[in-house]
Amino acid sequence: MIPDPNTIYPIQNINNLIYVKPTIKNPNIIVGDFTYFSDNDFEKHVTHHYDFIGDKLIIGKFCQIAKGVEFVMNGANHQINALSTYPFYIFAAWNQIAPSNNDLPIKGDTIVGNDVWIGQCVTILPGVHIGDGAIIGLNSTVTKDVPPYTIVVGNPAKIIRQRFDNELIELMLKLKWWDQNIEFIKKLIPILTNSNLIEVKKQIKVIINSSDK
Secondary structure, three states: OOOOOOOOOOOOOOOOOEEOHHHOOOOOEEEOOOOEEOOOOHHHHEEOOOOOOOOOEEEOOOOEEOOOOEEEOHHHOOOOOOOOOOOHHHOHHHOOOOOOHHHOOOOOOEEEOOOOEEOOOOEEOOOOEEOOOOEEOOOOEEOOOEOOOEEEEOOOOEEEEEOOOHHHHHHHHHHOHHHOOHHHHHHHHHHHOOOOHHHHHHHHHHHHHHHHO
């Protein structure tokens, strides 16, 4: 069998884990192949995502998103550079024009890299960028960018440590295994799941050097 990223339920007889990409209807949510969510309605967990703002949620490939994760988008932010934060303009009876985006604290797109593990009940705030290979601990609130291959935990989430040394992180970011074809990835799995990082580093160097020739 060949893994199919367009399968909604990738585990037989389990309907509370989905590949996210084939379920997305909102054009401002972009999700890569094989990213999964431990629930069955991902878009309900992307909140305050209004068309008139136009911000995007972009998630890479092979991400692991646990149950209860919430992506809070820019529509949750209120105007803070005026006397009142009350959003009169969203209620019809007040007949008010919405402030321009320049007057709202719009923080841009929310971007999650590839092979990111997001623990249960994490909240990710607008405009955050999470790097490839990062791990977000359960119940964390992510308010700032997270570097690649870094573990963050807490409210607000703070860096606990890097997962690997700088050399191995650089190698992984160069390898970009998630962008390879399925057959290549299958052959690479024994390396990706090997906890002997000294040996892993040697093997990745060989792969990268051979691909550079």
